[in-house]
Amino acid sequence: MLSQLLNIRSKISHILLPPACVLCGANAREHLICPACEDDLPWHDKAQCPVCALPTGTGEVCGHCLVSPPAFDATRALLAYQFPVSAVLQCYKYAGFLAIAHMMAELFARRLGDVAMPDVIVPMPLHATRLKERGFNQAVEIGRILARRLNIPFESAHAKRTRYTATQAGLALKERHRNVRGVFAFDARIAGKKIVLLDDIMTTGASLNALALAAKKAGAARVECWVMARTLPL
Numbered sequence: 279m280l281s282q283l284l285n286i287r288s289k290i291s292h293i294l295l296p297p298a299c300v301l302c303g304a305n306a307r308e309h310l311i312c313p314a315c316e317d318d319l320p321w322h323d324k325a326q327c328p329v330c331a332l333p334t335g336t337g338e339v340c341g342h343c344l345v346s347p348p349a350f351d352a353t354r355a356l357l358a359y360q361f362p363v364s365a366v367l368q369c370y371k372y373a374g375f376l377a378i379a380h381m382m383a384e385l386f387a388r389r390l391g392d393v394a395m396p397d398v399i400v401p402m403p404l405h406a407t408r409l410k411e412r413g414f415n416q417a418v419e420i421g422r423i424l425a426r427r428l429n430i431p432f433e434s435a436h437a438k439r440t441r442y443t444a445t446q447a448g449l450a451l452k453e454r455h456r457n458v459r460g461v462f463a464f465d466a467r468i469a470g471k472k473i474v475l476l477d478d479i480m481t482t483g484a485s486l487n488a489l490a491l492a493a494k495k496a497g498a499a500r501v502e503c504w505v506m507a508r509t510l511p512l
């Protein structure tokens with residue numbers, strides 16, 4: 279109900295506000311960003327590990343994924359998590375500027391290229407308490423729009439958080455893994471399916487790894503992470 283109200287609010291602001299670029303104020307046509315600012319975004323399109331999307335010299339699998347492979351099979355990250363992407367995504371997540379979800383989904387779909395489509399997109403679940411605090415799930419809003427755009431089923435009820443966890447921000451890598459271990463449960467209806475786990479930002483990948491592990495335990499045939507932005511080493 280709340281997310282429906284927020285969506286209505288977003289649609290109304292679309293109608294009332296001129297389509298100005300969120301970054302420079304120029305005419306942005308329908309997707310909140312003008313062509314010049316879109317060109318200047320930090321696209322994550324350089325050679326990278328196909329499993330975790332961290333940069334590698336020639337696109338080979340990185341040492342970390344070779345030594346301890348994550349539970350997911352591949353990662354696709356649209357942008358590098360740096361300014362101005364960080365500011366845009368924070369505005370979306372914490373100020374509830376829901377039109378950003380449309381912009382991200384559209385940019386992601388346009389840059390996806392000719393890839394094998396999954397059977398279903400499942401967003402990173404939020405715990406009910408966190409959902410109540412924030413009012414919406416940032417992964418659900420982007421995922422729903424992207425799935426509709428790509429004509430892929432979208433199932434936000436397939437994954438659940440079974441307990442409330444501290445926010446991952448500020449935790450060291452080991453603590454992040456410990457914090458989310460065993461926290462997700464997946465519906466058995468994904469057995470045998472190729473699924474995409476959708477999230478806004480991938481930092482260390484600890485949450486997505488724990489979610490992918492739950493998906494594999496429930497019998498998913500293949501698990502890919504699709505994220506709007508990836509934190510990259512400096």
Ligand SMILES: [Zn+2]
Nearest residue numbers: 299302312315
């Ligand atoms: Zn602009």
Ligand SMILES: [Zn+2]
Nearest residue numbers: 327330340343
């Ligand atoms: Zn890797």
